[in-house]
Amino acid sequence: MPEGHSVHRIARQFARNFVGHRVAASSPQGRFAEGASLIDGRTMTASRAVGKQMFLEFDHELWLRVHLGMYGAWDFAGDITTDATIRSASGRMGQTNQRGTVLGAQAEGSEAEIAVAGENATAAASGVSLDDVDGEDSVQSIGAPRRARLRMAEQEKVGDDYATFPPEPVGQVRVRLLTETAVADLRGPTACEVLSPEQVAAVIGKLGPDPLVDDTPQAEDDFVAAVTKKPTPIGLLLMDQSVVSGIGNVYRAELLFRARLNPHTPGKLVPADTVRAIWRDWTHLLGLGVRTGQMMTMDGLDDPAYAKAMANRADRHWVYKREGLPCRICGTNIVMEEMGGRKLYWCPVDQA
Structure with a gap:
C-alpha cells in the first residue's frame, strides 16, 4: 500500500501540472461516470494530501477524494515535471483548519528539504547516482519535463515513451483527468468520490496528525x-x-x-x-x-x-x-x- 510520502508526492505532481488548469474528466471504464461528470470542464484549484488520503479541489467547491488502498495507482503522461519544490500554506481543506501542501517558490526551499538536512542530504546533492533498481524513485526526473508515462503508487516508474498525446488509457482506468498538456489516469483505488467541503472536513476530522x-x-x-x-x-x-x-x-x-x-x-x-x-x-x-x-x-x-x-x-x-x-x-x-x-x-x- 502506498505510504504517506507517495501520496504527498502525487499531490505535488498535481500541484505542479494540473492546478490552475481546466480539466476534462472522464471514466474510461465507466464505474465513475457520474462523479466524473460533476468535475468535467472545471478548473482544479488545489491539491492536498493528508496521510494516505488525497484531495483535489475544483471550482464550485467540489473535491475529488482518492484513497489508493492496496492496489491503486496514478499514471501521469504529457509534459510533466516530477516532484515540485513545495511549502506549507494556510489554505483550508473544506472547512477545516488543517493545512495542506502547495507548490511554492523555488527560492523558499521546502519543509522536506529542511527535514533531511544532515549528513545524508549531502550525498543526495553531491551528484551520486540515485537510480533505484525497483523503480521506487524518480530523482533523475526532478525538475525536468519529459513526455513519458510516470506511474505513481508505492513505487514510481517511468514507462515507455508514446507517439501521440493523450495516450490511450491502459487497463481499467477509473478516472482520467486531462488538461491541454498533461493527463492522469487512476486505476484500482479503494476510494474515489466527489465530495462537498463539509464532507471533506468530516473525512479529515477522523484522521490523526x-x-x-x-x-x-x-x-x-x-x-x-x-x-x-x-x-x-x-x-x-x-x-x-x-x-x-x-x-x-x-x-x-x-x-x-x-x-x-x-x-x-x-x-x-x-x-x-x-x-x-x-x-x-x-x-x-x-x-x-x-x-x-x-x-x-x-x-x-x-x-x-x-x-x-x-x-x-x-x-x-x-x-x-x-x-x-x-x-x-x-x-x-x-x-x-x-x-x-x-x-x-x-x-x-x-x-x-
Missing part, C-alpha cells in the same frame, strides 16, 4: 496523547490512521526498530519521551521520502553506502523484509510475524 500537514507542537502532543492512553500494542497504533496519518507497513517496522521498541508494547506503557521521539523521527523520514521518492530509513551512511542504499531497497532498511537475515546491529535473525493482518518485521534482541 500528519507532520507535513501540521507540524505544530499541538500535533505532536495529540499524537503522544493518543498513543499513551491506549492499551493497544504500539505496532498496531502506528498503523491506525486515526492516531497518526501516513504510516504503513514499511515505516512501522523501521520506526520501531530505530526506537529500539518492542512492537507488542502497549501504547500506555511507552514512555512519553519515546513517543515524542517517534513522532520527530517520522517527520524526518517522511520528509526524506517526499524529497527522494524512496523510503530511506538508514542514517549515518557515507556517500558510496548511501548511493548503494538508494539504488536497492534491500540496502536501505534495518528490518523490513529481512526475515531470517542477521540484524545489522546485533546479528540475531530478524523475525517476521503477522500483526493487524500485515507482516511485521523486528529484532527480538535489539527491540526486546
Whole structure:
C-alpha cells in the first residue's frame, strides 16, 4: 500500500501540472461516470494530501477524494515535471483548519528539504547516482519535463515513451483527468468520490496528525496523547490512521526498530519521551521520502553506502523484509510475524 510520502508526492505532481488548469474528466471504464461528470470542464484549484488520503479541489467547491488502498495507482503522461519544490500554506481543506501542501517558490526551499538536512542530504546533492533498481524513485526526473508515462503508487516508474498525446488509457482506468498538456489516469483505488467541503472536513476530522500537514507542537502532543492512553500494542497504533496519518507497513517496522521498541508494547506503557521521539523521527523520514521518492530509513551512511542504499531497497532498511537475515546491529535473525493482518518485521534482541 502506498505510504504517506507517495501520496504527498502525487499531490505535488498535481500541484505542479494540473492546478490552475481546466480539466476534462472522464471514466474510461465507466464505474465513475457520474462523479466524473460533476468535475468535467472545471478548473482544479488545489491539491492536498493528508496521510494516505488525497484531495483535489475544483471550482464550485467540489473535491475529488482518492484513497489508493492496496492496489491503486496514478499514471501521469504529457509534459510533466516530477516532484515540485513545495511549502506549507494556510489554505483550508473544506472547512477545516488543517493545512495542506502547495507548490511554492523555488527560492523558499521546502519543509522536506529542511527535514533531511544532515549528513545524508549531502550525498543526495553531491551528484551520486540515485537510480533505484525497483523503480521506487524518480530523482533523475526532478525538475525536468519529459513526455513519458510516470506511474505513481508505492513505487514510481517511468514507462515507455508514446507517439501521440493523450495516450490511450491502459487497463481499467477509473478516472482520467486531462488538461491541454498533461493527463492522469487512476486505476484500482479503494476510494474515489466527489465530495462537498463539509464532507471533506468530516473525512479529515477522523484522521490523526500528519507532520507535513501540521507540524505544530499541538500535533505532536495529540499524537503522544493518543498513543499513551491506549492499551493497544504500539505496532498496531502506528498503523491506525486515526492516531497518526501516513504510516504503513514499511515505516512501522523501521520506526520501531530505530526506537529500539518492542512492537507488542502497549501504547500506555511507552514512555512519553519515546513517543515524542517517534513522532520527530517520522517527520524526518517522511520528509526524506517526499524529497527522494524512496523510503530511506538508514542514517549515518557515507556517500558510496548511501548511493548503494538508494539504488536497492534491500540496502536501505534495518528490518523490513529481512526475515531470517542477521540484524545489522546485533546479528540475531530478524523475525517476521503477522500483526493487524500485515507482516511485521523486528529484532527480538535489539527491540526486546
